[in-house]
Each structure stands twice: as C-alpha cells, then as structure tokens.
Amino acid sequence: MGMGEAWLLAALPAGAFVILLLFGRYLPRRGDWLSIAAIGASFVLIFPVLADLLDKIDASGSLPVPGLSGWDWIEYAGFNLRLGFAVDQLTIVMLVVVSFVALMVQVYSVGYMKDDPHYGWFFTCMSLFAAAMLTLVLADNFLLLYIAWEGVGFCSYLLIGFWNEKRSAAEAAKKAFVTTRIGDVGLLIGIMMLWRATGTFDMRDTFEAAKAGVMSEPYLTTAVILMFAGAVGKSAQFPLHVWLPDAMEGPTPVSALIHAATMVVAGVYLVARTLPLFEAAHPAALDLVTGLGLVTVFMSATMGLVMTDVKRVVAYSTINSLGLMMVALGSGQVAAAMIYLFAHGFFKALLFLSSGSILHATEKGDVQELGGLWRKMPVTGTVFGIGVLAMAGIPPLSGFWAKDEIILSSSQHQNAFVYALMALSVFITGLYMARLFILTFTGEPRDRHAHEHAHDAPPVMTVPLILLAILAVVAGFVVFDQVGDALGFPGGIGKFVFLEEPEAFKFHGDVAAVSIIAALAGVLGAFYFWSGEARPAKAAGARFPAVYALWKNKYYMDDLYQALIDRVVLAFGRFIAWWDRNIVNDTGVDGSAALAVYSGFRLKFSQTGRLPNYAFAIILGVVALAIIAMIVFV
Amino acid sequence: MIPMQHFLVLSGILFSLGVYGVLARRSAVLILMSVELMLQAVSINFIAFAVYLAPEAFVGLIFAVFVIVVAAAEVGLMLAIILRIFRNRATANVDEVDLMRW
Numbered sequence: 001m002g003m004g005e006a007w008l009l010a011a012l013p014a015g016a017f018v019i020l021l022l023f024g025r026y027l028p029r030r031g032d033w034l035s036i037a038a039i040g041a042s043f044v045l046i047f048p049v050l051a052d053l054l055d056k057i058d059a060s061g062s063l064p065v066p067g068l069s070g071w072d073w074i075e076y077a078g079f080n081l082r083l084g085f086a087v088d089q090l091t092i093v094m095l096v097v098v099s100f101v102a103l104m105v106q107v108y109s110v111g112y113m114k115d116d117p118h119y120g121w122f123f124t125c126m127s128l129f130a131a132a133m134l135t136l137v138l139a140d141n142f143l144l145l146y147i148a149w150e151g152v153g154f155c156s157y158l159l160i161g162f163w164n165e166k167r168s169a170a171e172a173a174k175k176a177f178v179t180t181r182i183g184d185v186g187l188l189i190g191i192m193m194l195w196r197a198t199g200t201f202d203m204r205d206t207f208e209a210a211k212a213g214v215m216s217e218p219y220l221t222t223a224v225i226l227m228f229a230g231a232v233g234k235s236a237q238f239p240l241h242v243w244l245p246d247a248m249e250g251p252t253p254v255s256a257l258i259h260a261a262t263m264v265v266a267g268v269y270l271v272a273r274t275l276p277l278f279e280a281a282h283p284a285a286l287d288l289v290t291g292l293g294l295v296t297v298f299m300s301a302t303m304g305l306v307m308t309d310v311k312r313v314v315a316y317s318t319i320n321s322l323g324l325m326m327v328a329l330g331s332g333q334v335a336a337a338m339i340y341l342f343a344h345g346f347f348k349a350l351l352f353l354s355s356g357s358i359l360h361a362t363e364k365g366d367v368q369e370l371g372g373l374w375r376k377m378p379v380t381g382t383v384f385g386i387g388v389l390a391m392a393g394i395p396p397l398s399g400f401w402a403k404d405e406i407i408l409s410s411s412q413h414q415n416a417f418v419y420a421l422m423a424l425s426v427f428i429t430g431l432y433m434a435r436l437f438i439l440t441f442t443g444e445p446r447d448r449h450a451h452e453h454a455h456d457a458p459p460v461m462t463v464p465l466i467l468l469a470i471l472a473v474v475a476g477f478v479v480f481d482q483v484g485d486a487l488g489f490p491g492g493i494g495k496f497v498f499l500e501e502p503e504a505f506k507f508h509g510d511v512a513a514v515s516i517i518a519a520l521a522g523v524l525g526a527f528y529f530w531s532g533e534a535r536p537a538k539a540a541g542a543r544f545p546a547v548y549a550l551w552k553n554k555y556y557m558d559d560l561y562q563a564l565i566d567r568v569v570l571a572f573g574r575f576i577a578w579w580d581r582n583i584v585n586d587t588g589v590d591g592s593a594a595l596a597v598y599s600g601f602r603l604k605f606s607q608t609g610r611l612p613n614y615a616f617a618i619i620l621g622v623v624a625l626a627i628i629a630m631i632v633f634v
Numbered sequence: 635m636i637p638m639q640h641f642l643v644l645s646g647i648l649f650s651l652g653v654y655g656v657l658a659r660r661s662a663v664l665i666l667m668s669v670e671l672m673l674q675a676v677s678i679n680f681i682a683f684a685v686y687l688a689p690e691a692f693v694g695l696i697f698a699v700f701v702i703v704v705a706a707a708e709v710g711l712m713l714a715i716i717l718r719i720f721r722n723r724a725t726a727n728v729d730e731v732d733l734m735r736w
Binding site for chain 2: 607608615616619
C-alpha cells in the first residue's frame with residue numbers, strides 16, 4: 001500500500017455508498033456500520049500513503065513528484081483524460097482533516113440521528129459525500145476535480161434538505177444549490193479556458209504551461225478569476241455567502257462535516273492548489289482574493305454579533321474563518337491557509353457537534369431560550385468552551401497558532417490597512433464567540449422547561465466530541481518544527497505544505513502580542529457586554545438602532561437578492577414564458593399545424609377523383625420536365 | 635445493319651400511342667393495355683441503347699427483363715383491382731369511377 005493505491009481512499013466510501021443504496025435496507029442497523037467502517041478504513045489507509053510520501057521526500061530531499069494513482073479514462077486522438085489521483089503534501093493535510101472529521105461525525109450521528117425514519121439514507125448520503133470529497137482532494141486533473149466538486153455540492157443539497165418535509169429545509173437546500181451553482185459555472189468556464197489554451201486538464205501540466213507563459217496575461221487572469229468564482233460560491237465568500245447560514249437547516253452532523261470542516265474549505269483548497277496560476281496571472285487576481293476575503297471576514301463577524309441561533313452564529317464564524325483563509329491565500333501564503341484549514345476543521349466540527357448536543361438535549365437552538373446549561377451539560381459545555389477559545393484565538397489552543405500565522409502573513413505581505421483590519425477581526429471574533437458561550441452556558445436559564453430536561457449526550461456522541469476537543473487543543477502545535485520532527489515529518493507543517501519553498505513557522509512577538517491582546521479583549525469584552533442580564537449589549541443595540549438593524553438583517557443581502565430575483569429573474573422568466581406560449585407554441589407549432597389543416601381544407605376542392613384528370617396531369621408534368629431538360633442540357 | 639435511330643423512332647411511336655391510349659380511352663382495361671404499350675416502348679429503348687452503345691455491358695438487357703417482370707406483376711394487380719371495381723360499380727368506365735373525390 002503506497003501512493004499508487006491512493007484511489008482506494010475514495011473508492012472505499014464509494015463502494016459503501018453503492019452497497020447502502022442498493023441493499024442498505026436489508027442490512028442490520030440499516031448499514032451505519034458499513035459507512036463508518038469504510039471511512040474509518042480510508043482514515044487508517046492514509047498512514048501508509050503518508051509513509052510512502054515521506055520516504056520519497058527523504059529520498060529526493062526536495063519537493064517530490066507527486067505519487068500518481070489511477071487509470072487512463074478517455075483516450076481519443078491525442079486527448080487523454082485520467083481517472084487520476086495524486087498525493088502530495090497539500091492532499092495529505094486535506095485527507096487527514098476530511099477523513100478524521102467524517103469519521104467522528106458519522107460516529108456521532110449514530111447517536112444524533114438514532115430515531116430518524118431515514119436513518120439509513122443519512123448514512124448513504126454521508127458515504128457518497130466522503131467519496132466525492134476524497135476524490136476532490138485527490139484528483140490530479142481539473143475535470144475529475146470538477147466532477148467531484150459537483151458531487152459534494154449535490155450531497156450538500158441532499159443533506160441540507162434531509163428533512164425535506166420541512167419547507168424551510170427544502171428552500172435552504174435549493175438556495176444552497178443554486179447559489180453555489182452560480183460560482184460553479186465560473187469554475188467550469190475557467191477550466192475550459194485553461195484547457196483550450198493548454199490542451200490538457202492535468203493540473204501540473206497546466207501550471208507548467210502557465211509558468212512558461214503559454215497564455216497571455218489577461219487570458220490567464222480571466223480564467224483564474226472565473227475559477228475563483230467557484231471557490232467564492234463553495235467557500236461562502238462575499239457576495240455568495242448567503243447560502244451557508246441557511247444551510248443550518250440540515251441535521252447538525254451535516255453542518256459539522258459539510259458546512260464547516262470539509263466541503264466549504266474545498267474552495268480554499270482549490271485556490272491553494274491552483275495558486276501557481278494565480279501567481280502567474282495579474283496581481284489583481286490575488287488582490288481580489290484578499291479583498292473578498294476581508295469583506296467576508298467583516299460582514300460575517302458583525303452579523304455573528306447579533307444572531308441568536310446557536311448554529312447560525314457558528315455558521316457565521318465558519319464564513320469568518322473561510323474569509324481568513326482566503327486573505328492568507330491572497331497573500332500567497334499557502335502554508336498559513338492550510339494550517340488554519342487543518343486546525344479549523346477540528347475546532348469547527350467540535351463547535352457544531354456540541355451545538356448539536358445542545359439541540360439534542362433541549363430541542364432549542366436559540367440563545368434566547370437557552371442559558372445556564374453548563375451545570376446540566378458539563379462535558380458539552382467544556383468542549384464547547386474549548387472550541388470557542390480555539391476559534392477566538394486564545395493561546396495555546398490550535399486556533400491561535402493558525403490565526404497568528406495568517407495575521408503575520410497579512411502584516412508582511414499586505415499593507416498596514418489589511419493588518420489593522422485583521423487585528424480588529426480577531427477582536428470581533430473573540431467578542432461573538434464568547435458571547436455565544438456566555439448566552440448558552442452561563443447565567444440563568446431563560447426556558448426553565450428545556451433546562452430541566454437537559455443532560456449530556458450518550459457516549460457515542462460525547463467521545464467524538466472529546467477527541468475533537470483534544471485535537472482542537474493540540475492540532476496547532478504541528479506548526480513547530482520540533483513537533484513535526486518528532487512525528488517523523490520534515491519539520492513543521494509550514495515546511496511540509498509548500499509550493500515554492502519551505503517555510504518555517506515564524507513567531508513574531510509583536511504580531512502575536514497584538515493578536516493575543518485583541519482576542520483577550522474580545523473575550524473579556526463579551527463578558528462585560530453579555531453576562532448576566534446583558535444590559536450593556538441591549539443598551540448598545542438601542543443606542544445604534546441602524547447598525548443593529550443592518551447586522552440583524554444580514555446587510556439586507558438576502559432582501560437584495562430576493563428583490564433581484566423578483567424584479568429581474570422572474571420578470572425575465574415571465575417574458576420567456578410569454579414568448580414560449582404565444583410565439584413559439586401558439587404561432588410556431590400550433591400555427592403551422594393550423595396552416596396545414598386550413599390549406600388542406602381549401603385545396604381538397606380542387607380534386608376531381610377521376611383517373612383521366614390525373615393521367616393528363618402526369619403527362620403534362622412529364623412533357624414540362626422534358627422541355628426543361630431540353631432547354632438546360634441541349 | 636439497321637441504324638439505331640430506327641429503333642428509337644419505333645419506341646417513340648409506341649410510347650406516343652400508349653400516351654394517347656391512356657388519355658383517350660375510357661375503358662380501364664384499354665388504359666391498362668396502353669400503359670403496357672408505353673412500358674414496352676421503354677424496353678425497346680433500353681435494348682437499342684444497350685446493343686448499339688455498350689455491347690459488352692449487359693445492363694440494358696437486364697433492365698428490359700426487369701421491366702417485363704414488373705409489368706407482368708403490375709398487370710396481375712391492376713386486373714384484380716379493375717375486377718373489384720367492376721363487381722362494385724358494374725362498370726369499367728373510368729369516368730364513372732370517382733371514389734377518390736372529396
């Protein structure tokens with residue numbers, strides 16, 4: 001088992017999906033064990049693949065050629081498409097996050113989804129998602145990546161709308177699918193543009209071609225910006241972020257897996273993977289990545305301050321994190337983005353799964369009906385607190401190291417304005433994450449009834465939470481070269497994941513100090529604003545009603561889009577419908593038929609039905625043809 | 635040797651006679667006979683061209699045989715139809731048969 005067999009990682013969940021789809025209902029326990037076994041096996045099999053990769057790195061001492069696996073798929077007249085899987089360092093990081101979080105989430109789901117009537121279908125979809133996501137990560141060419149990209153989008157649609165008898169869930173699924181599709185069209189066009197210019201879908205060949213200057217700069221820039229549109233949709237960046245908060249209508253394990261740890265970071269992964277293209281293109285492309293990332297960070301953080309639904313706040317924090325990763329990528333820092341992605345996968349899945357536990361225990365998801373839950377749910381409260389501190393960036397939790405790396409890269413590679421905004425965002429993040437914890441777990445319960453029945457979840461749910469909490473604490477330490485060396489890696493994650501040259505973890509005291517002070521100020525500020533009766537917060541809300549309304553209404557983006565759909569899309573649709581009904585159908589189709597009927601009716605009176613008339617007409621015709629032939633040919 | 639034009643003239647006369655018969659006659663049987671005349675005129679034409687222009691090729695002669703075979707089959711069919719019409723309408727005069735009229 002080495003890199004050559006990497007296709008197995010994706011094939012195992014795919015096989016589980018097929019078996020569950022066809023025979024799931026006949027299996028004991030609806031086949032949940034099969035789904036978990038498949039993703040568990042994929043997780044375990046990463047290690048031999050990783051060992052093989054490390055051997056190759058040691059042998060060559062530099063960036064090795066990625067280990068290829070898979071087969072030729074379509075070969076036609078010089079056009080060659082591989083069903084190809086490639087393993088390199090970037091892939092390994094994604095593989096670990098995806099398969100570990102998927103495993104934890106599926107185990108947790110055994111408890112969370114226990115009494116659901118569509119229990120088996122849930123695990124079927126989860127297996128399909130795991131297969132598609134692992135394919136996306138492993139794909140060595142753009143076309144396979146795009147197929148997997150749509151595959152995860154489809155699974156996301158199925159799982160957001162898992163409780164599709166609920167209208168809001170069905171609407172949210174539709175919204176997510178349509179919104180991400182807007183970006184996906186861009187991605188597809190971008191891939192086609194690259195293929196048209198280079199004649200290959202293979203990523204590495206495309207990068208070489210871009211470096212060699214095969215494409216003109218405006219052409220390449222257009223192509224990468226279109227590809228970035230795909231990332232904007234999938235990773236919920238401004239202005240296509242509106243689907244992610246609504247996606248919380250799905251079951252909480254789905255939110256944890258798909259809408260926090262894995263699928264939404266596919267956009268980040270795409271940009272990280274294709275960064276050589278961005279670097280070969282006009283600098284405006286990367287500036288666009290940074291700019292949209294910053295806007296996203298700010299909008300999501302401020303909206304997170306006023307939302308009251310626990311899962312929605314965590315969803316906004318996810319958008320916030322994705323924005324941070326985009327800012328890091330915009331600075332060209334793949335390592336920083338990937339460290340954050342790695343750490344984020346764990347602590348965000350932890351936050352979602354513990355929100356799920358709250359929902360499971362109290363059947364309330366709004367902080368206005370929660371409060372004081374720590375006493376009733378000590379395990380959930382503790383792990384949620386760890387997740388909050390990690391997200392806020394309090395040392396030495398994983399979020400701090402990851403976030404510090406991003407802020408450092410923004411301070412070194414961007415201007416002071418970006419740096420200041422990043423520091424401010426750390427403060428706001430601390431503020432709203434701590435607010436969420438305070439409102440949920442401390443103070444007096446606002447709903448006595450729900451509070452009385454609250455209790456910690458069964459072990460099948462708490463064990464994944466505890467494992468994720470441990471990782472949320474320690475995952476950040478992989479930035480240190482010493483830790484990497486101890487684990488058998490060539491240095492820390494920064495030296496492991498790189499595209500151009502190895503990058504050791506840098507720790508600048510002043511940047512770290514700013515980050516720590518901002519985060520602590522945020523967390524402590526939250527205690528001032530929201531603890532107890534939360535009077536200062538209410539006063540602030542009353543003092544600036546316009547700002548409060550702006551944030552509460554999500555910057556009116558949903559309303560804007562709704563108006564756009566009503567006024568433009570539907571109006572255009574009505575015109576098309578009118579055109580189809582009146583011009584195409586009534587005039588074109590029915591009209592031509594009516595014309596034939598009418599002319600037939602009129603012309604039939606010219607028929608006598610007598611043989612000599614027809615014989616005479618035939619002979620006249622022949623004579624006429626003969627005359628014409630004589631004129632033409634003689 | 636008789637020149638080819640003689641055969642062509644003969645075939646032209648036969649064909650014209652056939653056309654005249656088809657147009658002028660009212661009896662269905664006579665019309666059928668006129669049609670046969672036209673067909674045989676065409677056969678003569680084929681054979682004449684075959685013998686004079688391409689003596690080695692066999693095509694024209696084969697064509698003539700085909701025409702005769704098809705004509706024989708057609709006569710059988712047409713006589714059957716005429717018989718049915720006569721049974722139904724007690725006439726074989728085509729002027730009195732206008733079943734195809736609207």
